[in-house]
Amino acid sequence: MNLPAVLDDESVKDLRERWPALSPDERVDAFARVPREEAFDFFLSLMPLGQSQILQALPPKERLVWMRTLAPDDAADVLQEIGEEERGEFLALLDEPTRREVSALLAYAEDDAGGLMSPRFVRVRPDMTVDEAIRYLRRQTRSPVETLYYVYVLDHDQKLLGVTSVRELFTAHPDAPVHTVMEKDVVSAREEMDQEEMARLFAAYDLLALPVVDGENRMKGIVTIDDIVDVVQEEATEDVQKFGGMNALDAPYLQTSFVSMIRKRGGWLSVLFLGEMLTASAMGVYEKEIARAVVLALFVPLIISSGGNSGSQASTLVIRAMALGEVKLRDWFRIIRRELAAGFTLGIILASIGVVRILLWQQLFHTYGEHYRLVAATVALSLVGVVTWGTLSGSMLPFVLRRLGFDPASASAPFVATLVDVSGLVIYFNMAAFVLSGTLL
Amino acid sequence: MNLPAVLDDESVKDLRERWPALSPDERVDAFARVPREEAFDFFLSLMPLGQSQILQALPPKERLVWMRTLAPDDAADVLQEIGEEERGEFLALLDEPTRREVSALLAYAEDDAGGLMSPRFVRVRPDMTVDEAIRYLRRQTRSPVETLYYVYVLDHDQKLLGVTSVRELFTAHPDAPVHTVMEKDVVSAREEMDQEEMARLFAAYDLLALPVVDGENRMKGIVTIDDIVDVVQEEATEDVQKFGGMNALDAPYLQTSFVSMIRKRGGWLSVLFLGEMLTASAMGVYEKEIARAVVLALFVPLIISSGGNSGSQASTLVIRAMALGEVKLRDWFRIIRRELAAGFTLGIILASIGVVRILLWQQLFHTYGEHYRLVAATVALSLVGVVTWGTLSGSMLPFVLRRLGFDPASASAPFVATLVDVSGLVIYFNMAAFVLSGTLL
Numbered sequence: 106m107n108l109p110a111v112l113d114d115e116s117v118k119d120l121r122e123r124w125p126a127l128s129p130d131e132r133v134d135a136f137a138r139v140p141r142e143e144a145f146d147f148f149l150s151l152m153p154l155g156q157s158q159i160l161q162a163l164p165p166k167e168r169l170v171w172m173r174t175l176a177p178d179d180a181a182d183v184l185q186e187i188g189e190e191e192r193g194e195f196l197a198l199l200d201e202p203t204r205r206e207v208s209a210l211l212a213y214a215e216d217d218a219g220g221l222m223s224p225r226f227v228r229v230r231p232d233m234t235v236d237e238a239i240r241y242l243r244r245q246t247r248s249p250v251e252t253l254y255y256v257y258v259l260d261h262d263q264k265l266l267g268v269t270s271v272r273e274l275f276t277a278h279p280d281a282p283v284h285t286v287m288e289k290d291v292v293s294a295r296e297e298m299d300q301e302e303m304a305r306l307f308a309a310y311d312l313l314a315l316p317v318v319d320g321e322n323r324m325k326g327i328v329t330i331d332d333i334v335d336v337v338q339e340e341a342t343e344d345v346q347k348f349g350g351m352n353a354l355d356a357p358y359l360q361t362s363f364v365s366m367i368r369k370r371g372g373w374l375s376v377l378f379l380g381e382m383l384t385a386s387a388m389g390v391y392e393k394e395i396a397r398a399v400v401l402a403l404f405v406p407l408i409i410s411s412g413g414n415s416g417s418q419a420s421t422l423v424i425r426a427m428a429l430g431e432v433k434l435r436d437w438f439r440i441i442r443r444e445l446a447a448g449f450t451l452g453i454i455l456a457s458i459g460v461v462r463i464l465l466w467q468q469l470f471h472t473y474g475e476h477y478r479l480v481a482a483t484v485a486l487s488l489v490g491v492v493t494w495g496t497l498s499g500s501m502l503p504f505v506l507r508r509l510g511f512d513p514a515s516a517s518a519p520f521v522a523t524l525v526d527v528s529g530l531v532i533y534f535n536m537a538a539f540v541l542s543g544t545l546l
Numbered sequence: 547m548n549l550p551a552v553l554d555d556e557s558v559k560d561l562r563e564r565w566p567a568l569s570p571d572e573r574v575d576a577f578a579r580v581p582r583e584e585a586f587d588f589f590l591s592l593m594p595l596g597q598s599q600i601l602q603a604l605p606p607k608e609r610l611v612w613m614r615t616l617a618p619d620d621a622a623d624v625l626q627e628i629g630e631e632e633r634g635e636f637l638a639l640l641d642e643p644t645r646r647e648v649s650a651l652l653a654y655a656e657d658d659a660g661g662l663m664s665p666r667f668v669r670v671r672p673d674m675t676v677d678e679a680i681r682y683l684r685r686q687t688r689s690p691v692e693t694l695y696y697v698y699v700l701d702h703d704q705k706l707l708g709v710t711s712v713r714e715l716f717t718a719h720p721d722a723p724v725h726t727v728m729e730k731d732v733v734s735a736r737e738e739m740d741q742e743e744m745a746r747l748f749a750a751y752d753l754l755a756l757p758v759v760d761g762e763n764r765m766k767g768i769v770t771i772d773d774i775v776d777v778v779q780e781e782a783t784e785d786v787q788k789f790g791g792m793n794a795l796d797a798p799y800l801q802t803s804f805v806s807m808i809r810k811r812g813g814w815l816s817v818l819f820l821g822e823m824l825t826a827s828a829m830g831v832y833e834k835e836i837a838r839a840v841v842l843a844l845f846v847p848l849i850i851s852s853g854g855n856s857g858s859q860a861s862t863l864v865i866r867a868m869a870l871g872e873v874k875l876r877d878w879f880r881i882i883r884r885e886l887a888a889g890f891t892l893g894i895i896l897a898s899i900g901v902v903r904i905l906l907w908q909q910l911f912h913t914y915g916e917h918y919r920l921v922a923a924t925v926a927l928s929l930v931g932v933v934t935w936g937t938l939s940g941s942m943l944p945f946v947l948r949r950l951g952f953d954p955a956s957a958s959a960p961f962v963a964t965l966v967d968v969s970g971l972v973i974y975f976n977m978a979a980f981v982l983s984g985t986l987l
Contacts, residue, residue, distance in 0.1 A: 121750050125872035150752050243716045254695060271712060275684045308779070309562050311591050311772055313754075330771050331752055337775060338749065338870065341782035345866045348789050348959070351859045358867040359880075367888060370859050371895050377855050378896050382903055384847035389913060395840050402836050402843040406825035406967055409847055410854075414818050414960040418792045418811050425786045426799040429779065431566035439800075447808060454812050455819050462823055472830060518789070518959035519855040526847055 112138045117147065124155065126359050133162040145174060152335070153179065154356060157186035160195065172198040178223040178332070181210035185220075218303055219296040221336070222317045222326030228259045231266055231284035235277045242271070254313045257324060258287045265291060265316055265324045293318045296325060300336045305430055307333045344428060347514040348421065373519075380523040384409075387527050391534040398545040400473055401537055404484050405530070411455055412491040412529040413522030416499030419444055420516045423503045427513050437504045441497065448496025452489035460485050476544050483540045487533040494532065495525040553579045558588065565596065567800055574603035586615060593776070594620065595797060598627035601636065613639040619664035619773070622651035626661075659744055660737035662777070663758045663767030669698050672707055672725035676718045683712070695754050698765060699728045706732060706757055706765045734759045737766060741777045746871050748774045785869060788955040789862065814960075821964040825850075828968050832975040839986040841914055842978055845925050846971070852896055853932040853970040854963030857940030860885055861957045864944045868954050878945045882938070889937025893930035901926050917985050924981045928974040935973065936966040 112120065112135075120135055127135065136159050139147050148156065148171060156175070160168055160183065172195060175183060180199065184192050184207065196204055206224045213219030227245050229238040242256065256274065258267040267287030277286045293316045294303055306315060307330060314329045343353035352369040354361050361369075388395070388405075395402050423440060426432040432440065463481040466472045473480050499521045503513035538546060553561065553576075561576055568576065577600050580588050589597065589612060597616070601609055601624065613636060616624060621640065625633050625648065637645055647665050654660030668686050670679045683697065697715065699708040708728030718727045734757045735744055747756060748771060755770045784794035793810040795802050802810075829836070829846075836843050864881060867873040873881065904922040907913045914921050940962045944954035979987055 122871070125867075125870065126874065126877060150750060304775075307772075308775060309591060313772065330775065331754065334745075334749060334771065334775055334778060337778050337782070341778070341786070342866055342870065345782070345786060345789060346862060348786060348862065351862070354863075357870070357872045358863050359872055359877075363884070363887065367891050367895075370856075370888070371892055374852075374855055374859065374892055375895060375899060378848075378852060378899055381848050381851045381855075382900075384851070385844050385903075388844040388847065392840055392844065395836075395843050399833055399837045399840075399843075402840075402846070403826050403829040403833065405843070405846055406829065406850055406971070407819075407822050410822045410825070410960075410963065410967060411815075411819060413851075413963070414815055415811075417960055418815065421787060421789065421792070422795075422799050425783055429566065429783065429798070430563070431798045431800055433567065436567060436800075443804070446804065447811070450808050451812055451815055454816060458816060458819055462826075518963075519851075519858055522851065522854070522959075522963070526851060530847070 108135060108138050110138060111140055114143075117143055121147075121150075124151075125357055129158045129162075129360070132158055149174065149179075153182035153186050154360070156183045161187065161191070168195065169198045173200070173203075176223055177203055177206040177225065178210060178221065178326075180207045181220070182215075184211060185215050213296065216300045217296065218294040218298040218300070218315075218317045218328060219325070221300060221303070221328045221332050222296075223329070224326040226255075226257055226314075226316070226324075226327040228257045228324075229269075229283050231258050231260065231282070231287070233283050234279065235274050235281050235283060235286060236279035238283050239274055242274075255316075255327070257316055257327075258283055259324055263323045265293060265318055265322055267291060268316070291316065293322075294328065295320070300333075301340055301428075303328060304333050304336050304340070340428075344424070344514045347512065348424070348517045351517075377519050377523050381526060383527045384530060387530040387534075391530070394534060394537065394546055398537075398541065400480055400545070401483075401534070404487075405533070407459075408484070408487050408491055408533045409526045409529040410522075411488055412495035412525040413518070414495075415448060415451055415492045416495035416521040416525045417518030419448070419496045419499035420502055420521045421518070423500050424513050424516060427503060427507065434504060434507060437501070440500050440504070444496050444500040445493065448493035449489065451496065452492035455492055456485035456488040459488055476541070479540055479544055483533075483537045486540065487529075487536045490532045490536065491525070491529045494528060495521070498525055498528075549576060549579050551579060552581055555584075558584055562588075562591075565592075566798055570599045570603075570801070573599055590615065590620075594623035594627050595801070597624045602628065602632070609636065610639045614641070614644075617664055618644055618647040618666065619651060619662065619767075621648045622661070623656075625652060626656050654737065657741045658737065659735040659739040659741070659756075659758045659769060660766070662741060662744070662769045662773050663737075664770070665767040667696075667698055667755075667757070667765075667768040669700050669765075670710075670724055672699050672701065672723070672728070674724045675720065676715050676722050676724065676727060677720035679724050680715055683715075696757075696768070698757055698768075699724055700765055704764045706734060706759055706763055708732060709757070732757065734763075735769065736761070742781055742869075744769060745774050745777050745781070781869075785865070785955045788953065789865070789958045792958075818960050818964050822967060824968045825971060828971040832971070835975060835978065835987055839978075839982065841921055841986070842924075842975070845928075846974070848900075849925070849928050849932055849974045850967045850970040851963075852929055853936035853966040854959070855936075856889060856892055856933045857936035857962040857966045858959030860889070860937045860940035861943055861962045862959070864941050865954050865957060868944060868948070875945060875948060878942070881941050881945075885937050885941040886934065889934035890930065892937065893933035896933055897926035897929040900929055917982070920981055920985055924974075924978045927981065928977045931973045931977065932966070932970045935969060936962075939966055939969075 117139055132155060160171055184195060187195055196207065199207060227242055229241055254270060256269050256271060257265060258269065260266055267289045268291045269287040273286055292306065292310050294306065296317055296319055303315065314327045316327050317325045319325055346353045351373045354369055423432060460481050463473060463477060463484060467477045502516040502521060506516055507513045558580055573596060601612055625636060628636055637648065640648060668683055670682055674682065695711060697710050697712065698706060699710065701707055708730045709732045710728040714727055733747065733751050735747065737758055737760055744756065755768045757768050758766045760766055787794045792814045795810055864873060901922050904914060904918065904925060908918045943957040943962060947957055948954045
């Protein structure tokens with residue numbers, strides 16, 4: 106990139122657009138050209154990975170300023186991106202109270218409620234009046250807080266008693282005690298709740314923030330919806346990459362090193378390849394049949410790919426429905442019935458197309474010899490069998506994986522296809538032996 | 547389901563959990579059992595589809611109460627779910643000013659900024675003092691507003707001059723005029739902006755709400771982040787279903803009728819099947835070679851699936867990176883270079899595994915005849931070619947689709963596999979003719 110020494114407004118907008126596609130070096134170089142008055146906003150809007158890249162490139166003296174602009178939960182996320190060796194050095198740049206907060210947050214797993222939460226929320230006491238509470242809020246907001254939307258009511262042990270909002274306080278009678286205007290039935294998350302589950306809570310209750318409590322209902326922090334948007338995107342990316350038959354990348358595509366990408370892709374590809382080798386063995390079993398009726402070999406790719414395609418449709422639907430909480434483990438029997446019917450119907454549709462194709466080609470080119478009717482019957486019956494079987498396996502594989510404690514999203518299109526290919530061959534050649542014995546075989 | 551006449555707290559929580567899996571009839575039945583004091587919250591937390599199902603099942607008299615609990619943007623979403631014939635009937639239930647607001651919103655496409663926005667936001671004038679503004683806010687919040695987080699500063703023509711927040715007003719000097727404390731550089735969306743682009747704006751600027759303006763910068767409404775979370779989930783589901791090789795469903799899996807599901811899946815499956823028929827033709831071209839060296843047929847499924855798997859990995863990565871804005875059309879050449887190198891490396895890895903397998907089986911079972919070394923060479927060279935070609939096609943297909951105006955997410959694993967299968971056969975049999983001519987062929 107060729108950039109001017111200081112970027113104008115348009116170029117900064119352009120930079121935001123281009124940001125995800127830039128290499129770490131280009132990012133550091135471009136950030137240095139953002140005008141001073143914009144740099145603060147720009148830095149805060151970056152994802153933790155980008156922030157850590159910039160911090161690590163800055164001279165030690167400048168690091169201090171930028172580290173201290175970060176809220177404690179964001180600082181903890183940035184430190185997660187920085188290697189363990191350097192982490193202490195960056196932690197030391199924070200002021201004492203923030204350092205304590207950040208260290209506490211670093212103890213949580215990155216994907217837990219505890220790892221996402223901010224310890225800076227607004228709190229009031231239950232026995233304050235509404236007017237006192239509003240004045241107290243105005244004082245608290247002078248130091249940074251994560252959101253003003255919800256106001257949490259805590260007792261002297263920091264136990265969460267209820268929640269109210271600035272809006273409710275504004276409209277309540279000024280002399281009413283806070284505990285009379287608060288909502289007592291608070292939706293909260295335990296520190297160790299997984300981020301995906303938390304995203305579902307936000308969606309189910311239309312929340313803007315969620316309080317995080319420990320085992321004794323003591324409030325530890327809040328998770329805000331802007332962090333959840335990132336979580337939802339991140340989880341969708343992981344799912345999508347697993348669907349494509351690979352391990353999820355840890356960083357954006359263009360930020361991932363060649364070696365780490367080959368490792369993520371090559372691992373799964375090799376596993377799938379080893380599985381697919383069974384097709385060579387299966388074909389070996391039917392080598393004599395193929396030698397006698399070469400016409401059988403012609404339809405092998407068509408038959409097995411139909412099983413794979415219908416299977417990957419079914420597994421995709423079930424995996425996504427599971428991720429959104431629409432389908433649970435106990436629903437497996439409902440899904441079997443539904444997918445059995447769907448697979449059979451789809452099989453009939455493909456078989457009909459296949460028969461038309463074979464009869465048409467026979468009329469036009471006499472491709473399939475004197476027994477073309479039997480060949481067509483073999484292909485059609487195999488298609489019904491393979492598509493039904495593919496659909497059923499594809500829809501059940503996510504259940505099996507989840508039951509065994511694996512991520513159902515690993516039941517990717519390539520995985521399902523590999524699984525179905527071998528059984529597709531067995532179905533096809535047995536059908537052929539049945540239909541063609543005495544004529545071609 | 548067997549439910550008591552009135553649900554207790556635990557059962558309501560359970561119902562929220564089970565909700566997405568229920569049929570429309572079960573939903574209506576279950577909702578009738580939610581206790582009165584919970585029903586309001588419960589109804590408001592549902593997605594528009596669920597709300598419309600309940601509204602349509604209620605007796606006309608009750609519909610009025612529930613329709614009026616909805617904010618105008620939510621009411622518009624519900625009416626989108628209700629058929630055009632019945633829509634007028636439900637619209638008539640609203641009070642006059644809300645009906646006007648909702649009718650205006652219905653004119654926008656569902657997926658546009660205009661279709662997502664709420665016309666109820668808090669506004670102040672630039673020449674008010676901070677103290678006046680706060681008092682004015684307290685008055686506005688007595689009628690329902692979407693969010694208090696941002697306060698928009700409008701002139702007499704409703705033109706958007708700036709934005710401030712309750713927090714900033716709280717901490718500013720009470721006598722300062724609003725225009726001195728507002729942020730003038732406002733990020734806003736035009737009415738016709740697509741929801742996916744809006745989701746990217748929310749992420750890039752870490753917004754909680756986004757003002758929507760017309761061509762003359764007059765403020766029309768705001769879109770809040772809770773609607774954007776739904777958008778992100780919805781778009782991810784559509785992408786994931788397209789990846790699985792099918793048209794995206796319009797409703798949750800278990801809510802989709804059997805016929806509409808067969809149509810969505812059968813359409814794509816038939817198209818893929820027609821494409822895959824080319825493999826039968828391609829195999830037909832090499833029928834003589836297969837008859838002479840049946841051993842070649844054994845590796846057909848292995849070779850073509852390797853191309854398909856590597857291609858679907860590459861397309862998945864590129865599609866997701868495009869959806870997140872990490873990769874743009876102009877980046878195509880960077881991607882080609884990267885994926886060419888990746889494909890070649892992955893091809894070498896698979897070829898090595900393949901050679902080891904063939905040599906090992908030959909030692910153990912003497913499966914592949916006297917020319918087993920040449921067979922191994924054919925398979926290995928074909929794998930390098932097919933995997934490189936598959937990776938390259940998989941990564942470029944999303945670019946081609948986007949360039950032609952299609953959704954790049956249609957470059958699903960099954961689509962890529964079908965595309966690569968035919969070319970994989972051509973590569974394999976030509977490699978065989980080259981290596982084996984004079985011996986097996």
